[in-house]
Amino acid sequence: MSVAASVTMAARGLAVLAAAAAAWGGWSWYAAAHDSSAALAAGRDQVLAAGEQAVQNLNTLDWQHLSTGLSTWDQSTTGDLRTQLDQGQADFTKQVEQAHTVTTAKVLAGAVTELDEHTGSASVMVALQVTVSAPGSSPSVKQSRLLGQLTRTAQGWKLSDLAQASTTDS
Amino acid sequence: MTTTRQTINHQRRVAARPTTAPPPPPVVGTEPAERPPRRRPRPEAEPPTGPRPRSRPRAALRGLARPRKPLLAVLLTLLLGGFAGYAHARANSLEAGAADHDNTALTDAVRSSQVKGGVTQAVNTLFSYDYTDPARTDDAAGGLLTGAAVQQYASMLSAVRADASKLKLVLTTTVTDCGLEQLDGDRAQLLVFADQRDTTAAAGARAGTDSEDSPAMFTVSALLVKGTWRISAITTFSG
Numbered sequence A: 001m002s003v004a005a006s007v008t009m010a011a012r013g014l015a016v017l018a019a020a021a022a023a024w025g026g027w028s029w030y031a032a033a034h035d036s037s038a039a040l041a042a043g044r045d046q047v048l049a050a051g052e053q054a055v056q057n058l059n060t061l062d063w064q065h066l067s068t069g070l071s072t073w074d075q076s077t078t079g080d081l082r083t084q085l086d087q088g089q090a091d092f093t094k095q096v097e098q099a100h101t102v103t104t105a106k107v108l109a110g111a112v113t114e115l116d117e118h119t120g121s122a123s124v125m126v127a128l129q130v131t132v133s134a135p136g137s138s139p140s141v142k143q144s145r146l147l148g149q150l151t152r153t154a155q156g157w158k159l160s161d162l163a164q165a166s167t168t169d170s
Numbered sequence B: 001m002t003t004t005r006q007t008i009n010h011q012r013r014v015a016a017r018p019t020t021a022p023p024p025p026p027v028v029g030t031e032p033a034e035r036p037p038r039r040r041p042r043p044e045a046e047p048p049t050g051p052r053p054r055s056r057p058r059a060a061l062r063g064l065a066r067p068r069k070p071l072l073a074v075l076l077t078l079l080l081g082g083f084a085g086y087a088h089a090r091a092n093s094l095e096a097g098a099a100d101h102d103n104t105a106l107t108d109a110v111r112s113s114q115v116k117g118g119v120t121q122a123v124n125t126l127f128s129y130d131y132t133d134p135a136r137t138d139d140a141a142g143g144l145l146t147g148a149a150v151q152q153y154a155s156m157l158s159a160v161r162a163d164a165s166k167l168k169l170v171l172t173t174t175v176t177d178c179g180l181e182q183l184d185g186d187r188a189q190l191l192v193f194a195d196q197r198d199t200t201a202a203a204g205a206r207a208g209t210d211s212e213d214s215p216a217m218f219t220v221s222a223l224l225v226k227g228t229w230r231i232s233a234i235t236t237f238s239g
Helices: A003-033 A036-058 A063-076 A079-099 B002-020 B051-097 B109-126 B134-144 B148-167
Strands: A102-116 A121-134 A137-153 A156-164 B170-184 B187-200 B210-225 B228-236
Touching: A003 B051, A036 A063, A036 A102, A036 A121, A036 A137, A036 A156, A063 A079, A079 A156, A102 B187, A121 B170, A121 B187, A137 B210, B109 B134, B109 B170, B109 B187, B109 B210, B109 B228, B134 B148, B134 B228, B148 B228
Parallel strands: none
Antiparallel strands: A102 A121, A102 B170, A121 A137, A137 A156, B170 B187, B187 B210, B210 B228
């Protein structure tokens, strides 16, 4: 076999190998992009992160930084919940400014209970610990069981409803 | 996406072309050693019309094709290799984007609902206690618990047991919400919200019965043992 022919053969061999690698790469790309359970898992993790963060945001407020806190509330919510918060804002601001309260929250645990990627709606449950500090009294620590609804917006998942888990009394 | 598939198919076709193409004609000029035995000596009488006129354009093409074919293959190698590398990188980044790979909570719908149903039932049974029928709770406990939870549960319920008959205690637990935090094969972790109602009737009390509801929230670890989800640990958030 001539040198030229061997070069041609070698080049072809490499091209075939490259084609095989390209096919494999393309397939794994396609598979990764169309793995519906992976997409759902990623969606679930996004919802949980957004839900936990939003719940924490809505339970965090420092009377000295009210406007920052309230704009975070706005950014974390959408729909009815946002409307409710906006309507109650004036009264709420007055109360917090008078009482000089600082509220902080810590997410103890959270889980996504429902996720519908098509309609862009999801439900989460969050175990939260809220600490309220006011001057002249020791901080009160309370645990609460929260159920949230999330709605997907152009800016990501936002809280559209938030309520305490129902109890027969309390 | 169809475009990706089309791209792959197209690239496959392109890649297949050189291999399925007919083998190149023997390169006459560069193989002097092979030429004499291969070429049958032509009789002088043969009319020169046969291979002669055809061999000329062929030779001209050959001259062009020879450097081109390896070049084409090299170009293909580079292109396809480049695509392969890019596609792998994309696939990897997509896979890395699916944050928690092992967590099939919600994505495995059947198993998710099985473990939620199993744990809800288990919690309702384990934390419901009737002083008139303590055996019912005790009997159920054996099949609903495993590992550390056995001891944990025993100590949780010892206080209830101690006073149960004296107080005529009836404890009813109802799971109101149950969410799956983690599901990985035979292991799961759940967040549970439950309401506990305990009804006591102290002997001779005029007021009759006294009920108290208390909200509870805790994390449950569950393990699939022989087809049944059992509770392996209960973690409260106190402290």
